[in-house]
Amino acid sequence: MNTEEKPSLYHAKRELVAAQRAIERMSEAQSVEDLEDEWKVFLTAIEKCWIKVERSCQHVRNKFQPWQGRYASERRKDPLLKYLKHARNSDHHSIQENMDKKAASSSMYVEGGPGVTHIEHLEIKDGKVLEYRGNKPLVIENLPNRVELIPVKDGSKWYNPPKQHKGTKLAWPAPLDVAQLGLEYYKQFVEAAEEEFFERV
Known part of the structure; x- marks a missing residue:
């Protein structure tokens, strides 16, 4: 062709x-x-x-x-x-x-930053969130071993x-x-x- x-x-x-x-x-x-x-x-x-x-x-x-x-x-x-x-x-x-390569990891955050985000109450025990109150959702990320x-x-x-x-x-x-x-x-x-x-x- x-x-x-x-x-x-x-x-x-x-x-x-x-x-x-x-x-x-x-x-x-x-x-x-x-x-x-x-x-x-x-x-x-x-x-x-x-x-x-x-x-x-x-x-x-x-x-x-x-x-x-x-x-x-x-x-x-x-x-x-x-x-x-x-x-x-x-x-x-x-x-x-x-x-x-990145090892497995866990993190939590609230989107928005200073002046936008308000966390009223956050209680964590043994790595688990027992109670959260705030004006934005709490985001919890659990990532595996990865590249x-x-x-x-x-x-x-x-x-x-x-x-x-x-x-x-x-x-x-x-x-x-x-x-x-x-x-x-x-x-x-x-x-x-x-x-x-x-x-x-």
Whole structure:
């Protein structure tokens, strides 16, 4: 098959397939090193997907660039998308680690902070909450032994692992969960670009 015969956004879709395969291998990883290797493959594939959509839309650049602006803005602002972009850059231009093992942990907190949160009464015995009264709910988190993404440095700035994506909170920044959410976003981006700029066959 030569280039002229390839369907629209063929090259971008190939990168989505590469990202999906990396996620499948991540789910079967037997060590943190194996998980990290596939995570890096995933990061590269989704960034290449973004670039290949841009290249494929050069013939409609005047329409494509303003349309792409919404997605570019989300990539700058959404914690998960921003982290993926800078984690990829960090991997390509530095020798940093990007994930770490974390032991099981328990924590409790009340959202809001000073001036917003008021705890009237909190009684704990043997690590259990006996009684709580306050103006906001008490959140108790019990996390298992796990692998978490860690902050990455891109250029002179640090980027923290995402705690949420498009308004949905993550239990913790698990590489597999973050990758799956990222892949879903880029699949939707490719589908939307195809619908907007190419006739579906």
